[in-house]
Amino acid sequence: MSRVELKDLRKNFGGLEVIKGVDLTVEPGEFCVFVGPSGCGKSTLLRMISGLEEQSSGTIEIGGRDVTRSEPSERGIAMVFQNYALYPHLSVRENIGFGLSLARTPKDEMRRKVETVAETLQLTDYLERKPKALSGGQRQRVAIGRAIVRDPEVFLFDEPLSNLDAALRSQMRIELTELHERLRATMIYVTHDQVEAMTMADKIVVLNGGRIEQVGTPMELYERPATPFVAGFIGSPRMNLFEGDLAREMGCEVYGIRPEHLEVSETEGRWTGRVRHVERLGADTILHLEVEALGPLLARVDGSRTFNPGQTVHATPNTDKEFRY
């Protein structure tokens, strides 16, 4: 359980700066999620913490120790890769024990450690199998087992769930959260999926274009997004954002309102528009509206209400929940 501190971390590829000065503290035992669109630098940042990628400048401290120049294996970290990176020629037992065998751990101790880990991950029956003979979820657990057995100060996850199908993904989200509660270790988790970020994180770091946009708890980001980018990125369906006349009218450059914070009425309201498309999710319905002088507008309404394409409706924003930038 260790603190991770990044100070003015930068990375250039050729002449291109992809990480433009990142300062960040991840508290001991925290589950911290890096989220952002592809190409925002979140994976590069994680790989710099792991030591697989070398920083151009800045420092990295783990547990109060400056590891900026340390080898990856000396940083007290473990990493779970997107495609699991299991050694295909080794059995589950050998995969989990690979690092221990490199460190010349005595056979008995290695056996005990591997079996303990396998038990917590329900892999005991599969120890002698090759990765090829496992399901996606089992492979994922082996990759996690390989990380746990190192007993690291910090766990690093690089989009570990993106190769799984939707049902397995939500199950693994729960398993990872439980694992974090049990181990109470510091975990840094990279994803492009804001649902994963919202559901699992203690702290979310939103990255965009190599810079941190905002750091906060999931609810802070939802309720008080610091920039239009964060406002648009966190929350589903995404927030309605308007520039131009409406924003000027509201006395700002960008005006934002979440779909769930619009009151839709058949009779009266602030904006008048036409229903273009009705997306029924069951409990909720998402209305795609076309509003004169505004353009497209999303609104979330209760699933019990009925709307039809072509129908004219009125929408009114909840003034407490408006965002102005």
Added chain:
Amino acid sequence: MRRKSPYPYWFFLPAGAIFLVLFILPTVASFYFSLTYWDPFEARFAGWDNYVQFFSEPFLVRGLTNTLVFAFLTSGLKTVLGLLLAVLLTSGIFAQGFLRSVVFFPVLVSTIGVGLLFQELMHPTEGAINLALAAVGIDGPGWLTNPSLALISVALVDVWRGVGLATLIYIAGLATIGQEYYEAARIDGATRLQQFWRVTVPLVRPATTTVIILSLIGGLRLFDLIWAMTRGGPGFSSDVLASVIYKQYQAGFWGLSTAGNVILFLMIAFIVAPLAWWLNRRELEA
């Protein structure tokens, strides 16, 4: 300070040392030694004498022209026959797999064995080929004894031996052409011959490039088959650069032999490299 790469350059060392000492060093040294009178005892600077000799002595000039004739003849025949055989052996005929093996097997057999075998088969009076020709009333030529025919005869045997590799490469190339091109051509009313010229030949180009380049390099460098069949004879009529290099080495004219080596190197560099560049460029345009 940079951390060490997980892919260190010292991995090049063992192979690099062997390659440098036994391949690069002799190649570089050959440029110097080709300018000397060199024998088992000494190397005296000779200027361009060895090269002048190569381009003036009739039997050495013959070696140069023979090398070119041999390389282009075998390369051309292997390319054409290889493509035709590959088309035949991918058309779903009876015993296709077996035929592929039969055509390919000579590639793997000892070249010296093949050479000696054909030396016997091509014997002017007792060889099986001429006996067979005589049986149908043809008076077979002196395949290896007629000076104007010997080189051609060896070239034919080289094609016999090497066409299997060309065929194999073409079969791999043909396998990458989607069936839909042929279907589209058929719907457009193309005959089988038109399909061959308009679809197969252009789309199998990468394989053609490989076959031409490989067989040209092989043809320019060929030594063992010629040596087994004619030793450059009769006279010098079937000598090629590689056999001249060996003969001059044996006779103790090491400088002359090395000049031959340099000429062969330059010949390959100036024929194959531009050709490869040209063929690859046409490929990109196509």
Added chain:
Amino acid sequence: MTRRGYIIGAISLLVAFVVFVIPFLFVAINAMKTAQDASSLDFSLPERWVFWENLVTTVQTRDYALLLAYWNSIVITVCAIALLVVFGAMVGFVIQRRPSRTSRVVYAFILAGLMIPPAVVPTIWVLQGINLFKTLNGMILIQVAYGLGFTVLLYRAFISTIPRELDEAAIIDGAKPWQIFFRVVLPLLKPVTLTIIVVQSITIFNDFTHPLYYLPGRENITVQLTLYNFQSQFVSQMNLLFMNILLITIPPLLVFIFFNRQIVAGMTSGAVKG
């Protein structure tokens, strides 16, 4: 299969038989004739089948030179391939994983080795300088130098299909470069290694030119040179010459039968990319 397919197939089979199979039958049949019978060179069945006697005589010629040659050829082939596989894979690994100017230069040199004819006499001069001329060790290293281009080419292409994350996982597990290579990457190269072993073993076993130059001497004889050396001696005993051809053709034939797939993969590698 269509009727047309059968007819073309049958004709092809007949032509292939005459062109490609009869020469080998000719070798086999003549290897079983008596010397006098074989001297006529025609395509008749032996008057008397003397396969075993011919075999024994051929093997015994010149103090069992054929057995010595087999031994030498096998030593050269096995040692050269062992070195080629390990050293070649190391080069292919770093060239593929570390794209840099150095890697590109090394790769260009090694590929040039596929084209450039070796400078034979200067090579002899170098071998003499390091006391490896006329030695099996020298011959082994020569075969490594000449086989490197093909080996590195194949390994580089294959290593590009192995995900880099495997190396990275091993790095995090604390593996040193040589551990990444020998414990993670090399075991995954098995299929391409088999291809390399099969193709190179045939190439080296069948090599005539290079032992002729670099390995003269009776005690250094290799398999391909037995034919050449016996040629003058066998001029009146064609049966034994053919028996010799037969005996040195058997190993490649066996390899061909068992490893057809690897040979095809190796020989056609790069054909599609050009």
